Amino acid sequence: MTRNLIIGTALSSLVLLAALVSFVWTPFDHAVMNIPAKLQTPNLSHWLGTDHFGRDIFSMVMVGARTSIAVALVAVGIGMSIGIPLGLTAAARSGSGLDELIMRGNDLVFAFPSLVIAILITAIFGAGAVNAIIAIGIFNIPVFARITRGASLSLWQREFILAARVSGKGLARISAEHILPNIANLLIVQGTIQFSLGILAEAGLSYVGLGAQPPTPSWGRMLADAQTMVSFAPHLALIPGSAIIVTVLGLNLMGDGLRDWLDPKLRVART
Numbered sequence: 001m002t003r004n005l006i007i008g009t010a011l012s013s014l015v016l017l018a019a020l021v022s023f024v025w026t027p028f029d030h031a032v033m034n035i036p037a038k039l040q041t042p043n044l045s046h047w048l049g050t051d052h053f054g055r056d057i058f059s060m061v062m063v064g065a066r067t068s069i070a071v072a073l074v075a076v077g078i079g080m081s082i083g084i085p086l087g088l089t090a091a092a093r094s095g096s097g098l099d100e101l102i103m104r105g106n107d108l109v110f111a112f113p114s115l116v117i118a119i120l121i122t123a124i125f126g127a128g129a130v131n132a133i134i135a136i137g138i139f140n141i142p143v144f145a146r147i148t149r150g151a152s153l154s155l156w157q158r159e160f161i162l163a164a165r166v167s168g169k170g171l172a173r174i175s176a177e178h179i180l181p182n183i184a185n186l187l188i189v190q191g192t193i194q195f196s197l198g199i200l201a202e203a204g205l206s207y208v209g210l211g212a213q214p215p216t217p218s219w220g221r222m223l224a225d226a227q228t229m230v231s232f233a234p235h236l237a238l239i240p241g242s243a244i245i246v247t248v249l250g251l252n253l254m255g256d257g258l259r260d261w262l263d264p265k266l267r268v269a270r271t
Helices: 003-021 057-092 097-110 114-125 129-155 159-166 171-207 219-226 235-262 264-270
Strands: none
Touching (some): 003 057, 003 235, 057 129, 057 171, 057 219, 057 235, 097 129, 114 129, 129 171, 159 171, 171 219, 171 235
C-alpha cells in the first residue's frame, strides 16, 4: 500500500467513523438551542465551542458528516448506475447513431453545472437534500459515461474481445463479462474522486440554501451561518471548513493511492 492510500484511508475512515457514531451518540443534541451558552470558544464542556444559537459545534459537525456522506454517496451511486451502462453501450456501438445520441446527451448535461441543475430542480420541487442528491447525481452521469466509453473503446480492438465475438457472445454479454472487469479499477478510482467532489458540491449547495434544510446540520450551511461572524467568532467558519478540507483531502489521497496500487504497471515496478 502506498503512503497516499494509507493517509487517505485513515482520514476518510475518521470522518466515516464520526458519521456512524453520530447515529447513536453526540456530546449534545445538535438541534437544541442554548442561548446563554452562545458563541463559546472551544472548552472542556463544548470541545469545539458553540454557535450563535448555543448549539454544540462538535455535535453539528458529526451529524453534518452524516449528511454530506449520504448525499455524496447516493449521488455517486446514481451517476455510476446510469453512466456506466451508457458508456458501455456507447463503446459497444461506437460510430453508430446510438453512440452519437448518448455522447451528445452527455454534452448537453455537461453544459449545466450541478448548481444550475439544482436551481432548476429547486424551482420546481423546492430546496432539500433529496433535490441536491438528484442534481449532483445527474451531473455525475456524463462523467462516468465518458470515462467508461473512453476506457472501453481500446479494449474492443483487443484479441480476447475479438475471440469472444467469434465465439458468438453478444455485445451486452461481452461488455458485462470482459469489458467491465477490465476497467473496474479505473471506475473505482474515479468513483472516489467524484465522491470527494460530491462532498464539495453538497457543501456548496447547502451554502446557498439549496441543500439540506434546518434543523438538519450541514457543513455548507454552517459556513453560510458563520460568514457574518468571522471577525469575532472565527471558529464558526474554521471548524466546518476544516472538516470539508480534511474529508476532501482524505478522499483525494485515497483515490490517488488506489490508482497507484491498482495499476498493474506500477505494481510490477514496485516488485
